[in-house]
Amino acid sequence: MDLNLTADELAFRDELRAWLASHLPRDWDQWREKPMDESFPYLRDWQRKLQEGRWAAVSWPKEYGGRSATLMQQAIFWEEMARFEAPPMANSLGLGLIGPTIIAYGTEAQKKRYIPKILSAEEIWCQGFSEPNAGSDLAGLQTEARLDGDHYIVNGQKVWTSYGWVGNWCELVVRTDTSAPKHKGLTVLLVDMKSPGVEVRPLRQMTGESEFNELFFRDVRVPAENTLGAVNDGWNVAVSTLMYERGSYGARLHLVFKRYITRLIELARTIQRNGRPASEDPIIRQKLAQCSAEIEIMRFNQMRAFSRITATGVPGPEGSIQKIFWSELNQRLQQIAQEILGSFGQLMAGDAHAVDKGLWSYAYLRTRGNTIEAGTSEVQRNIIGHFVLGLPRSY
Amino acid sequence: MQFGLSESQEFLKDSARKFFAGECPSSEMRRLIETDTAYDAVLWSKLTEQGYTGIIFPEEYGGVGLGKVELMLLMEEAGRALLPGPFFSTVALAGSVLDAVASPVQKMQYLAPICRGSARATVAILEANVSWNPGDIQLSATGGKLRGEKLFVSDAAVADFLLVVARNGVFAVHAKAEGLKISPMQGMDLTRKLYSVEFRDTPAETIASGKDLARAFDVVTAALAAELVGGMQRTLDITVEYAKTRKQFGKPIGMFQAVQHQCADMYLETESSRSAVYYAGWALEENSPDAATAVSIAKMYASDAARTVGNRGIQIHGGMGFTWENDVHLYYRRAKASETAFGDATFHRERIASLVIDSAGVSRKSA
Numbered sequence: 224m225d226l227n228l229t230a231d232e233l234a235f236r237d238e239l240r241a242w243l244a245s246h247l248p249r250d251w252d253q254w255r256e257k258p259m260d261e262s263f264p265y266l267r268d269w270q271r272k273l274q275e276g277r278w279a280a281v282s283w284p285k286e287y288g289g290r291s292a293t294l295m296q297q298a299i300f301w302e303e304m305a306r307f308e309a310p311p312m313a314n315s316l317g318l319g320l321i322g323p324t325i326i327a328y329g330t331e332a333q334k335k336r337y338i339p340k341i342l343s344a345e346e347i348w349c350q351g352f353s354e355p356n357a358g359s360d361l362a363g364l365q366t367e368a369r370l371d372g373d374h375y376i377v378n379g380q381k382v383w384t385s386y387g388w389v390g391n392w393c394e395l396v397v398r399t400d401t402s403a404p405k406h407k408g409l410t411v412l413l414v415d416m417k418s419p420g421v422e423v424r425p426l427r428q429m430t431g432e433s434e435f436n437e438l439f440f441r442d443v444r445v446p447a448e449n450t451l452g453a454v455n456d457g458w459n460v461a462v463s464t465l466m467y468e469r470g471s472y473g474a475r476l477h478l479v480f481k482r483y484i485t486r487l488i489e490l491a492r493t494i495q496r497n498g499r500p501a502s503e504d505p506i507i508r509q510k511l512a513q514c515s516a517e518i519e520i521m522r523f524n525q526m527r528a529f530s531r532i533t534a535t536g537v538p539g540p541e542g543s544i545q546k547i548f549w550s551e552l553n554q555r556l557q558q559i560a561q562e563i564l565g566s567f568g569q570l571m572a573g574d575a576h577a578v579d580k581g582l583w584s585y586a587y588l589r590t591r592g593n594t595i596e597a598g599t600s601e602v603q604r605n606i607i608g609h610f611v612l613g614l615p616r617s618y
Numbered sequence: 619m620q621f622g623l624s625e626s627q628e629f630l631k632d633s634a635r636k637f638f639a640g641e642c643p644s645s646e647m648r649r650l651i652e653t654d655t656a657y658d659a660v661l662w663s664k665l666t667e668q669g670y671t672g673i674i675f676p677e678e679y680g681g682v683g684l685g686k687v688e689l690m691l692l693m694e695e696a697g698r699a700l701l702p703g704p705f706f707s708t709v710a711l712a713g714s715v716l717d718a719v720a721s722p723v724q725k726m727q728y729l730a731p732i733c734r735g736s737a738r739a740t741v742a743i744l745e746a747n748v749s750w751n752p753g754d755i756q757l758s759a760t761g762g763k764l765r766g767e768k769l770f771v772s773d774a775a776v777a778d779f780l781l782v783v784a785r786n787g788v789f790a791v792h793a794k795a796e797g798l799k800i801s802p803m804q805g806m807d808l809t810r811k812l813y814s815v816e817f818r819d820t821p822a823e824t825i826a827s828g829k830d831l832a833r834a835f836d837v838v839t840a841a842l843a844a845e846l847v848g849g850m851q852r853t854l855d856i857t858v859e860y861a862k863t864r865k866q867f868g869k870p871i872g873m874f875q876a877v878q879h880q881c882a883d884m885y886l887e888t889e890s891s892r893s894a895v896y897y898a899g900w901a902l903e904e905n906s907p908d909a910a911t912a913v914s915i916a917k918m919y920a921s922d923a924a925r926t927v928g929n930r931g932i933q934i935h936g937g938m939g940f941t942w943e944n945d946v947h948l949y950y951r952r953a954k955a956s957e958t959a960f961g962d963a964t965f966h967r968e969r970i971a972s973l974v975i976d977s978a979g980v981s982r983k984s985a
């Protein structure tokens with residue numbers, strides 16, 4: 224065990240720091256609280272700039288535009304991005320989940336075709352997995368693809384598709400063999416969202432905005448060469464995407480949570496509670512301390528997981544710990560924010576009295592989605608029970 | 619940066635696990651807790667042969683000179699075996715205090731026998747106000763003599779000497795000193811016996827006057843959290859095993875999600891405590907600026923987690939969990955005693971608050 228940075232890691236960090244110091248946009252503050260559809264072009268530009276310096280996907284192999292960074296260098300990357308309070312990148316699913324899956328399963332031609340534009344944010348990706356009747360039980364999905372010459376004809380519906388409204392491409396899981404057992408008849412297709420027959424409808428979330436969508440596919444023709452991985456091996460391809468999803472968020476979210484807690488502490492100093500600043504109220508102090516400790520533990524868990532993956536080569540079901548930890552921690556964190564803000568906590572963006580332009584009321588509602596998206600907390604606990612602890616399967 | 623154990627650390631942990639499994643299996647642990655002191659001289663000499671009594675102390679005093687991470691690993695394995703007797707009191711506690719504040723001559727006199735295995739020791743800290751805040755200590759030495767009472771002193775009856783934390787320093791008192799009265803307290807934890815210790819003008823040798831024990835106590839606190847991690851792991855292992863074999867409604871109970879999810883939470887709490895403890899060990903070893911915070915994070919989290927892991931473990935065992943015969947309650951008892959020792963979660967949260975909140979820089983921008 225040695226948490227000191229190695230010479231390589233130090234060099235990596237210093238190079239990144241120098242780059243950020245000279246390239247970080249100065250006007251992020253004016254965009255930060257705007258709705259995602261307004262700030263999206265800004266985030267796209269920022270990602271393109273990052274990739275000009277080869278920083279958008281440091282973990283990817285050098286030949287595909289990354290830096291072949293180790294997991295630890297990735298962790299350093301996110302820590303520095305946090306330190307500099309850098310804006311997020313636009314193509315988050317492409318960079319975090321879908322690109323790595325294409326690198327792992329794609330043909331050379333597919334990698335050449337898709338990877339550079341994921342990196343430059345020229346093509347935004349979305350993840351077409353969930354369906355109205357297949358959520359937790361993803362393998363039960365019904366969207367069908369029938370081979371017709373050198374094309375698949377796709378029919379069906381997807382739901383909760385984040386970035387559907389802005390997506391150029393979709394990693395779509397479809398059923399290609401209806402007679403096979405449910406896990407064995409799936410295939411992953413890379414689908415151009417401009418294909419005739421694709422319809423994107425906004426789906427309004429409980430937060431009020433439409434961050435995710437419904438996708439309808441009516442006789443959509445997808446070239447057979449757009450199959451990612453082997454035909455009918457789509458379950459394995461999709462699971463690898465889910466592993467990236469569960470395993471990688473922790474490092475990035477440390478950045479977000481640190482900002483939240485730092486700001487909350489600052490607010491607690493100015494908000495009065497029982498005749499003194501809330502930051503001096505013993506109960507508030509207990510809660511803030513618990514939260515900031517858990518944010519650190521999330522980081523320690525992540526570093527341990529990274530070390531384990533570095534040693535074994537693959538992200539394992541332990542990623543489920545991270546998923547449970549960050550999602551439930553974020554809910555506790557936002558509840559504490561509400562307690563500190565009191566009546567002001569409920570004020571939404573646009574209200575003249577809203578604190579931080581309504582960030583906290585939004586975040587409070589948004590965190591309810593955290594324990595649902597990327598696999599519900601219940602499903603994560605099933606995974607730990609079945610695959611980590613070896614308990615008999617409940618279904 | 620590498621947060622996994624090195625080969626030699628894995629080796630130490632592995633051999634400690636095998637050693638405790640062989641020398642202190644559940645049957646032996648149960649025999650010892652029925653004795654007055656839970657101390658066994660033969661077991662002690664075997665601990666010494668392994669180098670465990672001198673694990674982190676300098677070689678010049680007969681120690682092994684390993685680091686704080688290694689201490690965490692050893693304590694974790696001792697905790698997994700629920701090792702009874704004065705190992706924690708002697709090595710992690712008295713040893714760390716001596717290592718931090720005693721003079722070289724005194725280390726030769728007090729620490730070297732601990733390393734050699736020829737002395738047991740403990741530290742008397744708490745008083746009737748049961749405060750872990752050093753400022754609340756009342757007892758003080760006058761003219762080389764102590765007068766007053768200490769409570770919750772672990773393993774005092776088998777200690778060859780006691781270190782006493784007083785207002786005006788740390789003092790060593792020999793077990794046979796005059797005016798020293800040691801009486802058992804009936805604690806919940808059967809593995810680590812507690813005593814009240816009365817001093818009636820008891821002669822005491824000054825080990826340190828006014829020196830700061832904070833760093834030494836941080837090592838002790840982290841070691842205690844490490845011990846809790848081992849206990850949680852054992853509780854989890856026993857419980858998962860039971861959930862796989864106990865059948866109701868024609869199925870193993872581990873097939874029911876209400877049971878599975880409890881086990882998943884036990885796993886999450888155990889692993890998260892372990893991450894925090896290893897980090898604390900490393901931060902102490904490196905004298906990292908966040909070492910004190912890291913120790914409080916570890917103790918806070920492990921104190922709460924050990925209790926909830928125990929709650930879940932007992933529940934999943936059903937009626938079996940409520941029996942004396944099942945080991946889970948013995949871990950649960952230890953967890954409660956260790957939860958309050960060296961500050962409970964509430965104490966450490968307040969310490970984190972003062973370290974993190976009160977000194978937090980004002981961020982440049984709004985969140």
Ligand SMILES: Cc1cc2nc3c(=O)[nH]c(=O)nc-3n(C[C@H](O)[C@H](O)[C@H](O)COP(=O)(O)OP(=O)(O)OC[C@H]3O[C@@H](n4cnc5c(N)ncnc54)[C@H](O)[C@@H]3O)c2cc1C
Pocket residue numbers: 349350351352353354355357358359360382383384385386435592593595596597598599600601602605618875
């Ligand atoms: C903000 C957000 C963004 C999302 N983005 C995307 C996206 O980009 N692409 C995409 O494909 N999907 C996306 N999703 C969908 C998400 O993956 C699903 O909502 C999730 O997997 C749950 O499926 P479901 O909604 O059908 O709920 P269901 O599966 O119907 O679950 C309902 C309840 O039953 C419980 N449950 C179900 N099965 C079990 C079981 N076996 N054991 C115990 N409990 C069970 C669940 O935990 C839950 O509490 C997103 C969701 C949200 C909230």
